[in-house]
Amino acid sequence: MTSTEGNSQIIATATKGTMLAAAIALGGLVAGPALAKQTDILETGSSLLYPLFNLWVxxxxxxxxxxxxxxxxxGSGTGISESISGIAQIGASDAYLSNAQMKQHPGMLNIPLAISSQMVNYNLPGLNHDHINLSGPVLAGIYDGKITKWDDPKIAKLNPxxxxxxxxxxxxxxTDGSGDTFIFTQYxxxxxxxxxxxxAYGTTVSWPAVQGGIGAEGNPGMVNAVKNTPYSVAYIGISYKQAxxxxxxxxxxxxxxxxxxxxxxxxxxxxxxxxxASKTPTDERISLIFAPGKxxxxxxxxxxxxxxxxxPSAQDAAALKRFFDWALSPSGxxxxHFMKAVGFVPLPKAITRLSRAQVKKIS
Structure with a gap:
């Protein structure tokens, strides 16, 4: 794990009255007992969400x-598994749980917090300042080994x-269980x-064997791999655009x-x-990939x-509900400024309402 992926811990001290005043300023308290002692919450998972959580916390x-x-x-795969097992209270993920996972673990919630996107980046000497055109079928051909050269006619046709x-x-x-892999392979x-x-698609897939292909862990690992490998191509979360x-x-x-x-x-x-977004169901498990519209x-x-x-406790439930109430607020x-810093966009009001309804189920 890179240094940028290390743990970030935020600890401070203040009075109960300060906590109540801040909650009221956010539009009211979430039902539950006042937090009289320190509550520890572990968030783990998505490297795409990691920069946003490190601004939020x-x-x-x-x-x-x-x-x-x-x-x-x-990685999202670890976030999902550790939230299911109870190791982590928040599993950050770019992927929602599948029908099979929900059937096996019916007590899990999939709560959207924001909307992100994913880049496809490359290291082409002399062309990195240009935006070459790539399509889903061409990228599928690259990743399954059918398109092996940058000047392949299929790529050239897209870039006259x-x-x-x-x-x-x-x-x-x-190489890790990744929500970025989930959404890229959905595309x-x-x-x-x-x-x-x-x-098919998933947080992990059986990648076709491609001569010269390489693996990397986390979005920082993907950035470094492409940076250090001329003629490479990779999928990288938008929150790493500065990198x-x-x-x-x-x-x-x-x-x-x-x-x-x-x-x-x-x-x-x-x-x-x-x-x-208007097609989002009440449990909010939906793919937004490959939307219509020019x-x-x-x-x-x-x-x-x-x-x-x-x-496991009313204390934990109250802490989570208060945090999510703030995270979903347009003034929180x-x-x-939070969304812009990581290249995300805020949730539409209708989706925020759905997410708040799910947060109310935490107990």
């Missing part, structure tokens, strides 16, 4: 010093006039039937369902949200907190 601790939140970047190198492509994939599955039939820019990596325009090529930005992400960015998703509805964790 110190901001929240200023008004709620009785709560100690420890954050870990371990661009002098692509006659060099082997180095695809980079995550490949939804855009390319052959990929869906052969590999990919610092590494001077290229960023692809991705083909959407309408055949247009777009970058992830507030306009294209919001277009995809508008096209898909301006829709094709890889966006809810960032989930995976949480047990039944907590969903405030524009």
């Amino acid at each position: 110190p901001a929240y601790a200023k008004h709620h010093p009785e709560l100690k939140i420890t954050t870990q970047s371990t 006039g661009v002098k692509l190198p006659d060099h082997a492509i180095v695809p980079v994939h995550r 490949l599955s939804f855009s390319t039937p052959a990929w869906k039939d052969k590999v 990919t820019d610092a590494a001077k990596l290229g960023e692809a325009k991705l083909g959407n369902r309408s055949g247009h090529f777009v970058l992830p930005d507030p306009m294209t992400v919001q277009a995809a949200v508008k096209a898909t 301006n829709s960015y094709p890889i966006i998703n809810y960032e989930y907190a995976i949480v047990k509805a039944r907590q 964790g969903n405030a524009p």
